[in-house]
Amino acid sequence: MTRTVRFHEVGGPEVLRLEDVDPGEPGPGEVRIRVEAIGVNRAEVLFRSGRYIEPVRRLPSGLGSEAAGVIEAVGPEVAGFEAGQAVSVVPAFSYNDYGMYAERAIAPASALLHRPDGVDAISGAAVWMPYLTAYGAMVEVGGMRAGDVAVVNAASSSVGLAAIHTAGRLGATPVAVTRTRAKRLRLVEEGAAEVIVSDEEDVAERVLELTGGRGAEYVFDAVAGPGVTELARAVAAGGTLLLWGAQSGLPTPYPGFELGMPALNLRTYTVHEITRDPVRMRRAAAFVASGLRAGAFRAVVDRVFPLEEIAEAHRHMESNAQFGKIVVTV
Ligand SMILES: NC(=O)c1ccc[n+]([C@@H]2O[C@H](COP(=O)([O-])OP(=O)(O)OC[C@H]3O[C@@H](n4cnc5c(N)ncnc54)[C@H](OP(=O)(O)O)[C@@H]3O)[C@@H](O)[C@H]2O)c1
Secondary structure (H helix, E strand, O other), X not given: OEEEEEEOOOOOHHHOEEEEEOOOOOOOOEEEEEEXXXXXXXXXXXXXXXXXXXXXXXXXXXXXXXXXXXEEEEOOOOOOOOOOOEEEEOOOOOOOXXXXXXXXXXXXXXXXXXXXXXOOHHHHHHOHHHHHHXXXXXXXXXOOOOOOEEEEOOOOOHHHHHHHHHHHHXXXXXXXXXXXXXXXXXXXXXXXXXXXXXXXXXXXXXXXXXXXXXXXXXXXXXXXXXXXXXXXXXXXXXXXXXXXXXXXXXXXXXXXXXXXXXXXXXXXXXXXXXXXXXXXXXXXXHHHHHHHHHOOOOOOEEEEEEHHXXXXXXXXXXXXXXXOEEEEEO
C-alpha cells in the first residue's frame, strides 16, 4: 500500500484526501516510480473542481501529471528505462488514467524523461512542463524567430516565466504582462525586456508604443475571457494570438469584426500537442536540456509543501500570489 492523494467528489481543495492505495504492478508500456517530488499544475485545480477541459470520468479519482522520482519496476514492452534510474514524468496523459500525487505511482513510459545530471528532484518536478509548454507554443506551433516580439500574459506563472526565458534564448524580445506592480521587478530580473502592469496600463497601447506602432508578432495568453479583444489589438498584422490557458474563467469573444477583421491568427494549444508526439517530444526535450546545460533555463520554484499539505498547496495556487512553480515533496 502507498499513500496516494484521491478525491471522492469534485469540489474545493478540502476534497483531497491522503489514502492508502495499492499502486499495483506496471502493465505493458508502464513503469512504477518512487515519487520524490510533484509539480502542481493549474490543470489539477481545474480538474479537481470539475472545470477542466476534460471531465472527471470516475470517482474516486487520482491527480497529478508531473513528478520526479526513481524507477522501481518496469513493465513489459518498455525500452530505454530500467529500475534505479532517476526520471521525470511530464504531462502526456489523462488524469482519468494516471495520477502522480502519491508516494509510488504507475506512469506510462511515453511520459518519462531521464533526469539530467545536476537536476535535483524538486527541479526535476518543476522544470519540464513550463518549458515544454512554452517551447511547443513558441517554436513548434508558433514558429517564433529571433527579432520577434513576444508578449506573455500571466507572466509570473511557471509557464509565463519559462516563456520569458525561452524567448530570450531564441533572440526574441519578451514583454511580460502582469496584473499588479508587486511582481514587476522580479519579472525584469527574470529577463523581461519590458513589463506591462495590466491593472494600471492599456496593454495594447503600450505594446504598440514599444514596437513603433507595428504590434507584437506573438501574444501568448493564459487568461482568455473578455481581455483577448485588447490583446488582439496588440498583435502585428499577420501575427499570432495563442491561448494556452483560461485563468479568467469567463467566455472568450472572437476578436474579429469589431477590430476590422485584422490579419490575426488565433490559436488554442495544449502541451499534449508536443508530449503525445514522439518526434516533437524529442526535439522539445533536447531544447529544454540544452537550455538547462547552458544555465539559461532553471526551475523558478515559489513554494514547496509536504504531501500531507496537498490541499494547502492547491489553496496557494488558487490565491494567485505565487511567482513560479508550486512543488510538493514526498
Ligand atoms: N496549454 C497547456 O498545455 C498548458 C500547460 C500548462 C499550463 N497551462 C496554463 O497556463 C497557465 C499558467 O499555469 P501555471 O501552472 O504555470 O501557473 P499558475 O500558477 O496557475 O498561474 C498563476 C498566475 O496566473 C495569473 N492569473 C491568475 N488568475 C488570473 C486572472 N483571473 N486574470 C489574469 N491573470 C490571472 C497570475 O499572474 P499575474 O499575477 O502575473 O497576473 C497568477 O500568478 C494556466 O492557465 C494553465 O492552465 C497551459
